[in-house]
Amino acid sequence: MTGTVLSTLLFLASLGLIFSEKLNRTIVAFAGAVLMVGLGMLFGFYSEAQAIAAIDFNTLGLLLGMMILVALLEPTGFFQYLAVWAGRYQVVNQYDCWYCWARLQRCYPCFWIT
Numbered sequence: 001m002t003g004t005v006l007s008t009l010l011f012l013a014s015l016g017l018i019f020s021e022k023l024n025r026t027i028v029a030f031a032g033a034v035l036m037v038g039l040g041m042l043f044g045f046y047s048e049a050q051a052i053a054a055i056d057f058n059t060l061g062l063l064l065g066m067m068i069l070v071a072l073l074e075p076t077g078f079f080q081y082l083a084v085w086a087g088r089y090q091v092v093n094q095y096d097c098w099y100c101w102a103r104l105q106r107c108y109p110c111f112w113i114t
Contacts, residue, residue, distance in 0.1 A: 003045030010036055
């Protein structure tokens with residue numbers, strides 16, 4: 001019970017700091033992870049082995065790849081081009097908006113690296 005309450009409070013505090021943007025979200029996320037493992041080891045509801053076992057490296061690799069792709073495409077104006085393309089071909093009709101969104105989603109898997 002204590003572990004659940006502490007974990008929930010730490011998670012909510014981290015989310016509050018991230019949403020308030022008082023600190024850099026990377027620093028808040030890293031500090032939250034370190035505090036979560038530290039409090040878990042201190043109160044005995046989480047061990048180092050469980051922390052390492054909880055890491056999904058496939059997900060980390062996917063997120064890293066997506067961040068690299070966005071970092072490379074953002075300076076080129078690719079996302080602005082997509083927004084202008086979608087706005088240009090959209091008439092004031094919600095179905096046209098859904099059609100443009102569906103076309104963008106159909107092109108999205110072209111950028112997946114498998």
